[in-house]
Amino acid sequence: MESLSNKKKVLEVKPLNFLERAYLPAIAGGLATTMKHFFKKPVTISYPEEKREYSENFRGMHSLKRDENGKERCTACGLCALSCPAEAITMTAAERQPGEEHLYREEKYAAVYEINMLRCIFCGLCEEACPKEAIYLDGDHVPADYLRKDFIYGKDKLVEAPLNQ
């Protein structure tokens, strides 16, 4: 029957000729191939000493941003938690008290902001959802740890370091 794709190729099994049966030419060819690799530059990256560069749009650990005056941008609107497909983000909102204007940009802020790094899939939907440009996945890898509870990162690990003026 004619094949539909016209790509059918009939293979015929030819008996090996003498040189092929002697294996030695094939072995010499193999040795030549490995010798070519012997002089190639190794592809290894000696990890702790040298690190591979991340791509420009690499999504790593989250950071909660501050504005140009060093105030926290997050207003605890909850859009990030809503957008999160892995339900990794939880937060508790609080009202800014008089005298805290230098800490929080707007009247409402996140008193507790937690991301479960074991749930997070680093999709970046939270930074897309954020109307205040408060969260970015611009960090490094999330490091390993021993206990599950230690993977729930609070504000102490997420908020950017304060500006020192």
Next chain:
Amino acid sequence: METADLIFRIVLIVIVFAISLVVAMYSTYAERKVAAFFQDRIGPNRAGPWGILQPLADGGKMFLKEEIIPTNATGFLFIVGPSLAILTACIGSAVIPWGKAISIGSHTFDLQVTDINVGVLYIFGVVSLGVYGVMIGGWASNNKYSLLGAIRAASQNISYEISMGLSIIALLMLTGTLSLKEIAEQQHSWHWNIIRQPLGFILFIVCAFAETNRTPFDLPECETELVGGYHTEYSSMKLGFYLFAEYINMFISSAVMATLYWGGYNYPFMDDVAASLGANPAAIIGVVVLFAKIFLFIFFFMWVRWTIPRFRYDQLMDLGWKILIPLAIANIVLTGIGSTLLTHLGY
């Protein structure tokens, strides 16, 4: 035997022993480095500069590991196995001529531990004893995988010893002697036996790969089928001895190949060198040349290991019995006809 000669012999034995152990030690390192280079990697580079202390670290680890003897193992034989393996590996070096005689004062010292007139047979005897270490170890482990590995090793060694012996016979027909020293002397300058026995050498090197259980003939320790092969149950330094014995065997068989076929300590223009530098420096250059040949062979062993995949067991037996043995016999016949013709023609 004179006292000076006796002392020199003892010193030489110690030196040869030390050298073969050090070479074996650094073969493990070289194997890992060479493997890495063949696979575009870096290889061990943490212990010391370029990782050159890696063998020491490995050895220290082997010594400090807990010694485990399985409950159902035959205790005594379990220990005899690796001891025999390393013993037979080490004593093979006794008949290898490492260089021309060196004269100090009025004494001349042979750079060979003992020049017995059946040197080649001695090597063969020692090599065939080597399989007992594997066999006893595998049997004493009381483990099916170990036993299968040991049986494979035994039958493989027996099969390949035949073609190895036959390939040597063609060489011995030309040399007319079994003494390794005389064979080395006959290959003066560039008259190496490889020129007269190319097929014999190919047969010999294939058999040497099989005898040392190196890839592509490493079926006795085939991990995918037999866990670890005959040393599945072994740990600590007893395992170390088995692994070490393999590398010493590699060193010795490289030395034997270099001596039998590649001129041993002979090198082209050695007479000119001896005339201009004196006999002793020329002899020392000869030793260096021999070691260069040995290291090239060791490198070749590793090169082949990272190139060719393992044989299937029936293919191994096919190759040994149906191809190598007929070829070796043909080689004997051809050598006989050739040497008779050449003698008649007056060469």
